[in-house]
Amino acid sequence: MNSEPSKERGRLKIFFGMSAGVGKTYAMLQAAQSLKTRGINVMVGLVETHGRKETEALLAGLTIIPRVDILYRTLRIPEMDLDTILRLRPAYVLVDELAHTNTEGMRHKKRYQDVVEILDNGINVYTTLNVQHVESLVDTVAAISGITVQETVPDSIIDAADEIELIDLPPEELLQRLKEGKVYASAHSAAALENFFKKGNLYALREISLRKTAQRVDLQLKDFMQEKGIKGPWKAVERLMVAVGPSPYSERLIRWTRRIAATMKAPWVAVYVQTNQTLTVDAEKRLKKNIALAVELGATLVTTTDEDIVKALLRTAQQQNVTQIVIGKSMTGPLIDLVHGGSLVNRLIRESGAIDIYVVQSESASPKRSGAPALTRPRRHSPWHQYALSCGAVMAAAGFCFFASALIDYRSIGMILLFVISALALFVGGGPVLMAAIVSALVWDFFFIPPFYTFSIQHPADILLVLLYFAVALLAGSLTTRLRRHETTVRRREAQTQALFRLGSELSSAESLDDIVNVAVTHIAAHFQCSVVIYPAELAADINAQPHSSSSFKPDSLKEWSVAEWVYKNKKPAGHGTATLPFAQGIYFPLLMHGSCYGVIGCASVSGGDFSFEKEGLLQMFIQQITLALERLHLRSERLNKTLLNSISHEFRTPLTTITGAAGGLLDPKASTDPHVREVFITDINTAALRLNRLVGNLLDITRVESGSIKISEQWCDIADLISTVVQKLHNELAGRTVKTTIPPDMPFVKIDTVLLEQALINIVLNATQYTPAGAAIFLSARYDSPDLVLTIEDEGPGFSPESRERIFDKFYRVPGTQPGGTGLGLSIVKGIVEFHGGTVGVRNRPAGGAQFTVRLPVPQKMPSLTEREPDTRKTGKTPPMDVEEYQ
Amino acid sequence: MPDLPRILLIDDERAIRRILRLTLEANDFFVLEAPSAKDGLYQAASEHPDAIILDLGLPDGDGMDVLRQIREWSKIPVIILSVLDGEKEKVQALELGADDYVTKPFSVKELMARLHVALRHAQKSEEMQEFRNGYLTVDLTRRIVKKHEQTVKLTATEYALLVEFVKNAGGVLTHRNLMQAIWGPYRTSETETLRVHIAQLRKKLEIDPARPALLITESGVGYRMTMLD
Structure with a gap:
């Protein structure tokens, strides 16, 4: 790094690009033009325009130092005139294509050497360079594009540059320019380079050049930071990976990796390979501690499942673009190595390909196997x-x-025993199989192999046989056991996938916060044997002080809530089994998605223990699904709010416009003298005001229904009275229509909220008046179909198309092509009220035409009793007999 | 203008007070205005109004409290201005002794009708001999009810109910008002019996019992006998 300003030396600026054609020369010339307008002496030492017109145009006005012809064999090759440049001493000189190799016979072999000389003479240089010419990157570029570049520029030159400007162009645009002939004037040269200009190549080259520039920025930053004493960030080239396990030595490995990563300024990945081995409680704890340590030290954590650790490591390494893997020296014993086809370390080295492997002494100098915990x-x-x-x-x-x-002879007996061992392995564990193998081998030898009743063996061939028998029995036993274990793993994973799937599908049909919480609580409780608490949060507000009412875990103290609050504020898990606030009963996770926190979920294990690492991973997946559902809900309500605002603003403005317009008309002395005109205005104002009033009422109703703040106050109700009240209240809207009411004479009283049901009926009837032609009849009927009260409202209008029929109860849905004036809320309110009563409302088209709404409400019924009670008989003298027949 | 009935308007909305003042003055009332609960109570005591129109939502206190305090010393007619869907509030105010209510936004015509009814009730102190309302005649001394000059046979309960309506003709009666008047203060929770009797009464008195025009239901509140003609 050239941090000390050298007074004599000129400044070097490199216009750096991923390939030809991105516009380096163009940018350089633009920069030169801007220098020139500032009155600075700029000269063109050498610029290759490749016949590009725009580039040539930018040369206008710049002093071009003529090239000198160099005689090379029989050719005269024009080259940059270094001597003239040094003689003219401009403030800036433009030198295109830094990587160029000079013709033999010139002072320097390479153009960058010319540049160094120019710089040494105190002249500032602008130059251009493509990424494939950077010496340290030549191999990489060759590997990607298959093109080996001869002309290279040493990194020291680039590092010494005072400024590097990256000229970046998306590959698509470059290819477009190429197609349009803007890069190469001659089609021939374009065709020649076709191989080079492949999209894949370009992407790779672009990445390399971006990275190279970033690296430089990084270095500059580092210099700056060192100066200021700030600890530096990572540079994005190398990537380390360390395998983390439950071993106590894993910690050392993690620290080692972190140290190396820090010196290399490389990011690092901690990978945990989950096998189907069951960890001891202590090991589980150590594993969690190790993983927490790795995360704390800045590793990206990756968990993967595989029986084959080597495969899993390499797969992860590839997925994570890891360049170096760190492993401990003795990860396994020699016996297991044999079974797994060689030591893990050896296999890893053999199969790792381009990835470097660091093998680190992970255990202390004198490893005692017995001392190592299981x-x-x-x-x-x-x-x-x-x-x-x-x-x-x-x-x-x-x-x-x-x-x-x-x-049968003793050899066949051996086969029989072998069969028994193999069969046993299907039912019992490894230990019993091993024991059975030993016992049967001894039994076979003792009882059946001559000489009988002794362990000695007569024929030397039989010794081999017994040994082989023993080996085969062990192998068969262990293979079967492994197969079974594997099957268990697969089944367990299958069960997990199933659980996740079920959760996901139930969440996808959840439509409200209550639904989501219910699903979440039920599923988590069932799968993790724990009780669950959810504190929902309004975005950009604190979490609710009260947990959601569906929570199965009811924290009895404020302590739990304060943990949840910490989790919400810090967006990190905390509580039981974690390093933060471990005194809590539950472990709490933030419901975090795309930076927004939708609340906090807490799980308190029924047994009071910690979740295993595997369970916690699954729990995280559950939580992620739940959060997704919450996010979806939030987005939907946001969209709904937007629709609401649009709808409301329109619906409010229309009558308000009428009112202000009509009022303005009345204020106008000319218009207001005509009594007829006055009346029209006044009627308009009145109608508009009533419409506004209805809108406000609807909005209040829907808010109440939505928020669930309706309080049902049920009373015994006479449906006939209710319907007549509805008809009476709507007498203006129903003017000119026939309204036919059918109620059976033995209609019982029903226990309902009269006011709410009246509202629902009014909305349905009002809807019918709005969507049917004037004068069309409306039919109302009621009956009690135990245990439901059934109300039908029919009209003679056009009915509904199938698609509107499905959406008619949706908020703000209005049948296309209907007259303005409605809010699209009326029927949603009906649905809300009816569902609040636990009932249903449906619509279908009548065979005779028109729509038929049917409301079914499960309500208690009772035949009205007619008890006469006279508090004061003095008033009447005698009680007249009840005329029951009259009431029918 | 010494004989004009004096109306006290207690409402904090200036626009509403102005509209009411103009309408009331056009209908030959003298109008007093109070923009707050405190001022309203003061004027109710000092200015001796003939009726009060009271908004329940006041900035410095609950209209319900104003009503309660007025009722501690005066039977002056009070008409409540209530908001949309305030059934509970209406019932509460009526049971505290308000004479009637109108729901905002109200029509001026409706308010005037309620006000006239309330004033008439306040003036009427002597025993009524006979009551006439359109086609309906009630001879209160001989207990004879006639519909289109035809005698209608009523049960004792029906007649007692009708008398309550007659006494409050044009005004609203809550379920509790009616039940207490008929069955005394100990049976006020179940309204279904009342509903049955009302249905019967309608059958006997209404022109079209399916579309009651005489005894109308005030949803969530009670019933009202409308003044025909």
Whole structure:
């Protein structure tokens, strides 16, 4: 880095690009033109325009130093006139194509050497360079594009540049320019370079050039930071990966990787490969601690599942663009190495390809295996009865063979025993199989292989046989056990996928916060054996102090809430089993998606224990799904709010315009003298005001229905009275129409909220008056179809098309092509009210034409009783007999 | 103009007060205005109005409290201005002793009708001998009810109900008002019996019982006998 300003030396600026044609020369000339307008002496030492017209135009007005012809064999080749430049001493000189190789016979072999000389003479230089000419990148470029570049510029020259300007152009645009002949004037040269200008190549080259520039910026930043004593950020070239496990040595490995990554200024990845081995409780704890350490030290955490650790590591490395993998020296014992086809380290080195492997001494100088804590439960403790079963099976088989030994020879008996071992492996664990193998081998030898009743063996061939028998029994046993374990893993994973899928599908049909919380609480509780609490949050506000009412975990203290609040504020998990606020009963996670936090979810394990690493991972996935659903809900309500605003603003403005217009007309002395005109204006104002009033009422109603703040106050109601009230209230709207009401004479009283149901009926009837021609009849009927009250409202209008029929109850939906004036809220309110009563409302088209709305409400009924009670008989003298017949 | 009835308007909205003042003055009333609860109570006591129009939403206090305080010392007719859907509020005000209510936004015509009814009730102190309302005649001394000059047979309860309506003709009666008047103060929770009797009464008195025009339902509040003609 050239941080000390050298007074004599000129400044070097490189216009840097990914390939020819991105516009480096053009940019350089533009810069020169701007220098010139500032009165600075700029000269063109050498510029290759390649016949590009725009570029040539930019040369106008600049002093061009003529090239000198250099004689090369029989050719005269025009080259830059270095001597003239040095003699003229302009403030700036333009030198195109820094990587150019000079013709033999010139002072320097390479043009960059000319440039260095110019710079040394105190002249500032503007030059251009393509990425493929950078010496350190030549190999990379060759690997990508297959083109080996001969003309290179040493990195030191580039590093010494005072300024590098990256000229970037998206590959698509470059290809377009190429097609249009803007890059190469002659079609021939374009065709020649066709191989080079492939999109894939261009993308790669672009990335390399961007990275190179970024690296430089990074270095500059580093210099600056060192000066200011700030710790530097990472540079994005190398990428390290360390395998993390439950081993206590893993921690050392993590720290080592972090140290190396820091010196290399490289980002690093911590990978945990999950196998189907069951970890001990201690190992689980250490694993979580190690992973937390890695994350804390700045690693990106990746978890992957595979039985083959090597495969998993390499796969992850490729996915994460890792360049170097760090592993511990003795990750496994020699026996397991054998089974897995060679030591893990060796396999990793063999199969890693381009990725570098660091093998680090991970254990202390004198590793004592016995001292190392057990990581996995020894193949799961097989219950004692499995041993008994194995033993019994072997004995039974031996007994059978003993009696059959007259008929079959001892070699066949060996086969029979072998079969028993293999069969056992299907049912029992590894330990019992091993035991059975040993026992059966001994039994076979003792009882069946001559000489009988002794462990010695007569024929040397039989020794081999017994050994082979033992090996095969072990192998068969262990293979079967592994297969079974594998199957268990697959099944467990399948169950997880299923659980996630079920959660996802139920969440996708959840339409409200309540639905989502219900689904979340039920699923998490069922799958993780824990109780769940959810604190929803309004965006940009605090989380609710009260958990959602559906939460199954009811925190009894403010402590829990304060943990949730911390989680919400810091957007990090905390609580039980974490490093933050571990005293809490539950573990809390933020419901975080795209930077927005939709609340906090807490899980309190029923047993009070921690979640295993695997369970926690799955829980995270559950939470992610839940958060997605919340986000969807939020977006939907945002969209709805927008529709609402649009609709409301229109619906309010229309009557307000009428009112102000008519009022203005009345104020106008000329217009207001005519009594007829006055009346029209006044009627208009009145109508518009009523419309506004209806709109406000609707909005209030829908808000109440939506927010669930309706309080049902049920009373015994006479439906006939209710319907007549509806008709009476709408007498203006129903003017000129026939309204036919049908109520059976034995209609019982029903217990409902009269005011709400009246509102619902009014809305349906009003809807009918708005969408049917004037004068069309409306039919109202009521009956009690136990246990439902059934109300139908029919009209003689056009009915609904199938698509409108589906959406008619949606908020703000209005049947296309209907007259203005409605808010699209009336029927949504109906639906809200009816559903609040636990009922349904549907619409269909009548066979005779027109729409038929049917409201069904499950309500208690009661035949009205007619008890006469006279508090004061003095008033009447005697009680007249009740005339029951009259009431029918 | 010494004999004009004096109306006290308690409402904080100036525009509403102005419209009411203009309309009331055009209908031969003398108007007093109070923009707050405090001022309203003061004027109710000092200016001896003949009726009060009271908005329930006042900036410095609950209109319900104003009503309660007025009722502590005066039977002066009070008409409540209530907001949309305030059924509970209306019932509460009526049971506190308000004479009637109109729902905002109200029509001036409706308010005038309510005001006239309330004033008439306040003036009427002597026993009524006979009541006439359109086609309906009630001979209160002989307990004879006639519809289009035809005698209608009513049960004792029906007659007692009708008398309540007659006493408050044009005014609203809450469910509780009616039940207390008929069955006394101990049976006020179940309204279905009342509804049955009202239905019966309608059958006997209405021209079209399916479209009641005489005894109309005030949803969530009670019933009202409209003045025909």
